[in-house]
Amino acid sequence: MRDVLFLPLYQDEELVIAADGSAAIGLKEADIVHVPYETVAYFAARVALMEVMCVGAAPLAVVLQNFVHNEVWEALCTGIRTALGELHLDLPIVGSTESNFPTLQSAVGMTVIGMVHKAQKRIGTTPSDAKFAVIGEPLVGDEVMERRDRVLPLSLFRQLLHRNDIYELVPVGSKGIFYELQGLLDDNSLQSSQCSCALPLHASSGPATSLIISFDPNGEEEIKQMARDYFFPIEITS
Template sequence: MRDVLFLPFADGMELAVAADGSAAVGDKPADAVSAPVDVVAYFAVRVALMELLSVGAEAKAVVLQNFIADDRWEALCRGIRRACRELGIDLPITGSSESNFPTVQSALGVTAIGLVSAGRKRIGVTPDAAKFAVIGRPLVGPAVLAHSQWVAPLSLFVELLASPYIYELIPVGSKGIYYEWTQLLTANGRQWRSCACPLPLFASGGPATSVLVSYDPAGESKIKRQTGHLFFPLFAEQ
């Protein structure tokens, strides 16, 4: 359902694990998309951490798998630390690098590990009267860097997490807005319905450049002020 694995831990707590990967994006000649490796790591860990935090978990550590080259490790960590700063957290980083064989394209994986109370997961808590919106535009590939003004900032994501008017947040991934919409409905025990939104419903959301939210209608004006030009309403259709 959600892209987070939950494992029993202790004292009513569960381990929460979220991951993301990136391939053919980086600074190697054969890469499909050219980008600094620290930026690649930033957007990859952004996805994993947003997934983790959106279900109510507290992030504890990041695991990095570097398949680019051993000498890129520090640059990759720099991108991860940037995302952590923007989220207001400080996490230890561990992992490994491919140092035996050269690769012709960039590739990396990141895993975020956290803890969440088994009874307080932020899943399936959207009431029938809720309204819905997408914050940010779904972007992928070169568009992520070329149109950064449409990327939902992590600082805004933190504000939305703390908002008393927001019920659930779902980062929009490569399967698009409509897929995340159906996941949200399923988690809340509702039948699938069609929906309408000014944004393309089936376009890839890339590295979670946008977030689907359910919210209390009483807070709509405040949420719109917070999100400004990044607010796109999503309407359920009967």
Template sequence: MRDVLFLPFADGMELAVAADGSAAVGDKPGDVVSVPVDVVAYFSARVALMELLSVGAEARVVVLQNFIADDRWEALCRGVRRTCRELGIDLPITGSTESNFSTVQSALGVTAIGTVANERKRIGITPEEAKFAVIGRPLVGSAVLSHPEWVAPLSLFVELLASPSVYELVPIGSKGIYYEWMQLSAANGRQGRACACPLPLFASGGPATSFLISYDRAAEGALRKRAGRLFFPLFAER
């Protein structure tokens, strides 16, 4: 249920941990998708931090596992800082680099760690009468770079995260819209409900280029206006 690990931390508080991994995307000879490493870090940090923030947690630190090269460290940090800047947060960055052996393909791990008060967790809080939508299109690989107009901006994610009309937000990962819909449904005690959407339900969402929301039906007009053509309704079977 959701890609976030919760651990007891203090009275009424929990640690929240989210992670993302990337491989064969970067600037090495064996990479399948060629892209600067700061862009790789930007999108990996995007996934981990969206996961963390979407459950109501406050991000505290980002941890990098750099399997690319020691001389890429600053570029990786630059990508993470760009993600943080677009999310309106400022975080310390730590991590480790594989510097003993060279690799022919890029690989990167990003872990985001935060804290969340029990009463602020945004899991399983969608009421029965809620409506649903996907914001952005699920994209993966080179399509992420060639179709930036369909990638949900982090500024929009932050805005909807703060909206009292939005109940839950779920970043869409490599398992696609339907998988995340099933996770959201299960968290709210409604397992096995089918859905329909103008977007492909089983296509990889790559680096969370889109996200699923549950929302107050009275706010649909305002949400559609704000998201524009990035708003795709998702219809749940009752």
């Protein structure tokens, strides 16, 4: 199953909740990856936003948990708003800051709350004749900044999200392409004995730097043209 929680809301609608966490990334001396807090929040927000949007839900609000210190709140909000702007969204941001005790390393939690009509949920909608591909490349830590041109752009993600010939979209996280692909296949009662891709199947994709899609074979050429060199086919043997 996806890393999202569905809660009944109305007869035909559900709340959708997704979260992401970031630790040891920031500007504290003990941090492992040193980047501005705008960047920390941008990538944490994109993960939770993508998770919610990939299942067909409309994001409603962002909840920020700041374990750094009070002074970085606005920088974190700026990073969130950057991600929202790239997705053409304008959402309220609420949250809390740990202001009682200092921490040696930076930490941020991000939760996105959305809503979906049950009939529009994009889970278990992949037919047996679908094809699969990865868009973007799996990157983590310093790689994300050093090879940012290989990170799936949110502008491209938004375009893919609205294509009728794409059945499902699954953000790839720290467990890698193979793990997320197996979850996608299981959700659709599909079997595979072997799969291959030009990308490393077990490498961490950190803050959802890549995405798996299942799609109608008839739309492959148009999807390739849209994704350009971010497109990496997955070959699956049943």
